[in-house]
Amino acid sequence: MATTMQQLTFISPGKVEWRETKRPAIASASDAIVRPIASTTCDVDQAIIRGQTPFNGPFAIGHECVAEIIEVGDGVSGLERGDVVCVPWHIACGTCKNCQAGIPASCLATPNAAMFGLPIGGDYGGLFDDYVRVPFAGEMLVKVPEGVNPHHVASFGDNVAVAWEVLKQHIDRVPGARVLVIGGSASIGLFVADVAVALGADVHYVDRSSRRRELAKSIGATVYKELPSPKMGDFDIGIDACVDPESLRKLLTMLKPEGYCESIGVYFEDVPFPIFDMYMRGVNFHIGRVNSRVHLPFILDLKQRGCIHPEHAYTATHSYDEIVEAISASAKPLFVRDRITI
Ligand SMILES: [Zn+2]
Ligand SMILES: [Zn+2]
Incomplete structure (x- = not known):
């Protein structure tokens, strides 16, 4: 050998x-x-x-x-x-x-x-x-x-397991949850949209890539090229899969009271948070390596x-x-x- x-x-x-x-x-x-x-x-x-x-x-x-x-x-x-x-x-x-x-x-x-x-x-x-x-x-x-x-x-x-980890526990608490996924990286946002639809969520997916938007639409998500306006209402769960501090900041202000925000992109530098808005609204924020x-x-x-x-x-x-x-x-x-x- x-x-x-x-x-x-x-x-x-x-x-x-x-x-x-x-x-x-x-x-x-x-x-x-x-x-x-x-x-x-x-x-x-x-x-x-x-x-x-x-x-x-x-x-x-x-x-x-x-x-x-x-x-x-x-x-x-x-x-x-x-x-x-x-x-x-x-x-x-x-x-x-x-x-x-x-x-x-x-x-x-x-x-x-x-x-x-x-x-x-x-x-x-x-x-x-x-x-x-x-x-x-x-x-x-x-x-x-x-x-x-x-x-x-x-x-x-790795990446598909991430989708399950950041969704299952929250959708169990809020069946039919409104989920906002900010995509933008190669695959992980798409995996989240796919698993969220499978778990019965109402999935809204944002991505500048027309290819990924088409894929997300084909599996049942409502898709957007840019972040939807706050007029569209708040979300039970927000998933940051884009590694963009400004999008994360907006996402954190688009949740229902005591909503869940999971960040699954990897940031290598400090990111500013809208911490007073989060305090007033009640935000459960989690980031971490997937189990x-x-x-x-x-x-x-x-x-x-x-x-x-x-x-x-x-x-x-x-x-x-x-x-x-x-x-x-x-x-x-x-x-x-x-x-x-x-
Ligand atoms: Zn990885
Ligand atoms: Zn061990």
Whole structure:
């Protein structure tokens, strides 16, 4: 067996390349080795490649994929070679106090922010790589159910899980909620609109991209090119997926009393808030890294029942051989390759 492999490496703004590196091996009984078969960029990856984040290369990039299992450690039960699995972006043990409390993105058994595709909590490789070692595999990996095309759920380990996390709890409290989604990044706002419609919300979607507006309309959202006027009434839930401080400020003033605002774009600098308006109105504001592993069974069930259409967000489909040229040529490219375990 080859001892080296190719790893997709972010070098500098506008530049990624394949680099030869050591092929990962089982290091602990709870590990699995997986091979990504459908990978895509998180919206943050696109910002990294454009040089709009503080993260400097070189490092292995990529944290959204579906993979086939190549090998499992002796301590892994319920998974075997050949299984096709969703891989959460974060590394989490599944058993510590925080994992048990449903916040595996803050797992206590791993360095803070341990994840694939960014070197901020250790180096776990990236989910475009030929092979990836997944710690705590029995707790981390979730099998793709029968009838679900693995290519369609490549984003479930991060961006689609975000949509579920920021909506489900609030729509449970406010059935049929009026939801305002400010889109603008590659996919995440669209995923939110899709999941919100599936959860029975009245969805209003803002985006300057006519392509994304058309997609949102086709799944049942009311669409706008610019933020709707305050005359249109207030919203139960506001989702900031645009990474624009001015739009976020407006969104915070368009909520019903004690409404919910979730910010799912990533800001790297401080953002001013209309704090007195928020005080007078009552605003529940939340921002944070998604606890994907918790949500995977629920969003896979939605997909299996045909309630959501995440595949519409992909802007192109390529082979992994085309990644270097294609990764930033469109907003949400999907990369696929044949399985080797069948
Ligand atoms: Zn991400
Ligand atoms: Zn944990």
